[in-house]
Amino acid sequence: MINLYQKTWSEINNEIAKKIIRLRKRKKITQKELAARSGVSLGSLKRFEQSGEISLQSLTKIAIALDVEGELENLFENVPFASIEEVMNEQTR
Numbered sequence: 001m002i003n004l005y006q007k008t009w010s011e012i013n014n015e016i017a018k019k020i021i022r023l024r025k026r027k028k029i030t031q032k033e034l035a036a037r038s039g040v041s042l043g044s045l046k047r048f049e050q051s052g053e054i055s056l057q058s059l060t061k062i063a064i065a066l067d068v069e070g071e072l073e074n075l076f077e078n079v080p081f082a083s084i085e086e087v088m089n090e091q092t093r
Contacts, residue, residue, distance in 0.1 A: 012052075
């Protein structure tokens with residue numbers, strides 16, 4: 001079944017970038033400061049904030065620098081089962 005409302009990977013990445021921008025600004029950290037704190041190049045940080053494109057490693061470094069690494073660690077932690085088949089597959093692991 002096709003979900004007509006499903007977001008694209010690009011839309012999701014851009015939403016994540018916007019959240020990081022809001023968090024960075026809330027903490028009154030400049031792009032240059034965040035790049036230095038995280039060890040991610042300023043160019044990569046700017047590209048991420050503009051396009052949503054970044055490596056997982058760099059995103060993790062940014063999350064650590066913003067003191068929100070727990071948000072990444074909790075990804076996919078409590079994903080509900082989509083079918084009985086998934087429940088059965090989980091039990092046979």
